[in-house]
Amino acid sequence: MFRIEVVEAEKIAYINTPFQAEFNVFLKNKCAGKWDKQRSAWCVATEFVGDIREKMKEIFGHDDTFCEKLVSLKITFHKKIVGQEITIFSRTILFQKSNEIKKGYGVVIPANTYRLQKNEIEIDAGTTVILRDFPLPKLAEVQILDENVEVKIIHDEYDVEMLKSEKKQLCERLCEIEKILQKMEDEK
Known part of the structure; x- marks a missing residue:
């Protein structure tokens, strides 16, 4: 969570x-x-x-004092998505920071399905994103107005490629943390 x-x-x-x-x-x-x-x-x-x-x-969908049932969403974009920041249901999927694309928290997206093009983020048509820890009651409040976006609640469904992608992202983040900690130690 x-x-x-x-x-x-x-x-x-x-x-x-x-x-x-x-x-x-x-x-x-x-x-x-x-x-x-x-x-x-x-x-x-x-x-x-x-x-x-x-x-x-x-x-x-919740604050720090109470959290209702959380679910994972499988979101498929059936057409290319382009923007400075990509969000759905007020959750950030991808954003730019220092000319790099960063993922929002709880987002799993295959690395080869998005890129920075002319200072905008592009997500390929057909891309599937997993959005973890989404409040189930909030899903009932939102409407999907775009037929090019498909959303499903998933329960313990694991896609091997998505898990490999998530593992790679987590390992990269652990390396970043290790470098930051080492730098902090060196500055002491």
């Missing part, structure tokens, strides 16, 4: 969620939030915590 967390400490609250552009803009502009690199969390005044929890429910 992805982590949604509000940690209050005196007059400051630390907010930790998966990346979601709209939520980050809300924290920065409406709550005067500042990104704290050390904690990998947003830092805001505690007076905004109530509003932040409401926005969490709107964006993620």
